[in-house]
Amino acid sequence: MKKVTVYCFALLLMTLVSCQKETLNSEETDSAKEPAITQKNGASNTTDSDGNELIILYPDGTTEAEKILKRAEYQVVDYKKCECADPNLELWIFEKDDTSDSGSDIEDKKVTAKADEEIEGAEYNPNIKIQEDQFIDFAGIGSVSDGILKRVAVNQGVTVAVLDTGIMYDYPDFVSPFLYNSSANGCSENGFQEEFGWNFVDQNNNPYDDHYGRHGTIVTKLITSKLDAASVSYQILPVKVANRHGNISYFDALCGFQYAANKGDVDVINMSFGWTYQQRELLQYFIEEANDILVVTSAGNTGQNNDVVPHFPSSYESDNVVAVAALSALNSQGNNADIYTHVGMTGFNGGTGGNTALAGFSNRGVISVDIAAPGEYLPFTYNNEVFYISGTSYSAALTSGYGGVLHTNGMTGLMLKNTIIQNSIYHPDLSEIQYSKHIPD
Numbered sequence: 001m002k003k004v005t006v007y008c009f010a011l012l013l014m015t016l017v018s019c020q021k022e023t024l025n026s027e028e029t030d031s032a033k034e035p036a037i038t039q040k041n042g043a044s045n046t047t048d049s050d051g052n053e054l055i056i057l058y059p060d061g062t063t064e065a066e067k068i069l070k071r072a073e074y075q076v077v078d079y080k081k082c083e084c085a086d087p088n089l090e091l092w093i094f095e096k097d098d099t100s101d102s103g104s105d106i107e108d109k110k111v112t113a114k115a116d117e118e119i120e121g122a123e124y125n126p127n128i129k130i131q132e133d134q135f136i137d138f139a140g141i142g143s144v145s146d147g148i149l150k151r152v153a154v155n156q157g158v159t160v161a162v163l164d165t166g167i168m169y170d171y172p173d174f175v176s177p178f179l180y181n182s183s184a185n186g187c188s189e190n191g192f193q194e195e196f197g198w199n200f201v202d203q204n205n206n207p208y209d210d211h212y213g214r215h216g217t218i219v220t221k222l223i224t225s226k227l228d229a230a231s232v233s234y235q236i237l238p239v240k241v242a243n244r245h246g247n248i249s250y251f252d253a254l255c256g257f258q259y260a261a262n263k264g265d266v267d268v269i270n271m272s273f274g275w276t277y278q279q280r281e282l283l284q285y286f287i288e289e290a291n292d293i294l295v296v297t298s299a300g301n302t303g304q305n306n307d308v309v310p311h312f313p314s315s316y317e318s319d320n321v322v323a324v325a326a327l328s329a330l331n332s333q334g335n336n337a338d339i340y341t342h343v344g345m346t347g348f349n350g351g352t353g354g355n356t357a358l359a360g361f362s363n364r365g366v367i368s369v370d371i372a373a374p375g376e377y378l379p380f381t382y383n384n385e386v387f388y389i390s391g392t393s394y395s396a397a398l399t400s401g402y403g404g405v406l407h408t409n410g411m412t413g414l415m416l417k418n419t420i421i422q423n424s425i426y427h428p429d430l431s432e433i434q435y436s437k438h439i440p441d
Helices: 007-016 064-073 103-117 144-148 213-231 250-261 279-290 393-406 413-423
Strands: 055-056 080-082 089-093 121-123 128-129 157-166 235-239 247-249 270-271 294-299 319-326 339-341 371-374 378-382 387-388
Touching: 055 064, 055 080, 055 103, 055 250, 089 250, 103 121, 121 279, 128 250, 144 279, 157 213, 157 393, 213 235, 213 378, 213 393, 235 250, 250 270, 250 279, 270 393, 294 393, 294 413, 319 393, 371 393, 393 413
Parallel strands: 157 235, 157 270, 270 294, 294 319, 319 371
Antiparallel strands: 055 089, 055 121, 080 089, 128 247, 339 387, 378 387
């Protein structure tokens, strides 16, 4: 049971801990040390360093005065709230002492917080990496007014949320309005009014894709290609959680997920990124709470067996998670070594053709990976050039689009997952994944 708080004392403490501001100085913050894993596009490079950050989840009903007392108790010097998403979620920043073993200190604080009856959860804040080394373009800055022009008048049909690097509203192939309309349930934070999505990196209402590889735009285009082909009514909710270099703060990923899950009309959440080894319980908890939503995840791109080395979030055993591997492209023999290949290649049409084996780079697992989708040498047009892209990021995107086609009102995440699996195509060459199936071309 929470302690009864004397509010006048809380106000006094507010003055004493006035240094707890929400604007973070990135040069003074790090995250705790865990293994660094490098993976190709669609998985990630997860890096933590000896640091001074903890993600804290308060129980429902915790008041602001109680939060002030709790920050003071733990000697928090700075913090960040989960704006527009979850009032119970905060990032705590502690003083960084280079003369001591900061890794041991942050571990002690985490252990203490997890044992605290007035705190529901505590985790480190690692960096998750979407690789940007396969270059397409130096990204610019889009305007909110450009996005409003691409916003639907009324939300109808299926809603797919894309947690990624954002979306280029001005990408030429996005012809018709397709962005979510937030006028009925938008938030207002930091002086910004939500219009069609949110930017958790810069804490504003402009979730534009400034990633050098335009990862979020490619993912979104693949999703919409499936929906457009089936003439399905839809809208895309852009949730920017990765910066232009592809770096994702785990805290921002959590906030982005909660933002999408709490909308009430989101049916599918696409998460084309991931990490290995560390399970990260808060995201799994949030996913399982959102059981009315299908969460589509990329299996990863190191060619590993996820049954042996788990890859998250695709390896979560949550009923509403579908993990997607990449099919080998026609005549590729599954040995693609590059994520982007410049125009000039022949024999690749992005379909499965007569070869339904997994791409060589794709992760697999008869327990942890569900189905496959095209993911090797998919054509993407940019600045009047055709690039051939590969990665389980894009397999997940096509599956999200296919899920949107199959979605009907009243479906839970598990129901939609089962419908996708039932309508997928069996092939014995896909015996390295659970259902030995791939979505239709």
